[in-house]
Amino acid sequence: MVYLEDDDSAFELVGSLLAAESFDCRLEHVIDEAGYRAALAPPPDVILSDFNLPTMDGMTALEIRRK
Secondary structure, three states: OEOOOOHHHHHHHHHHHHOOOOOOOOOOEEEHHHHHHHOOOOOOOOEEEEOEOOEEEEEHHHHHHHO
């Protein structure tokens, strides 16, 4: 699972909530487009994204994944 998020505390909170619900997953924290592109190989099963990031937005992330 890739989580595109620039706020470390939000990333940690989501990780804690998933673990508390016994989701068996590995979160990969990415904060920018370069890291996001790198995290897409191999393609993840799930992508979570903050909509507003300093260097891109959720719609751009969606378009990059579609390509």
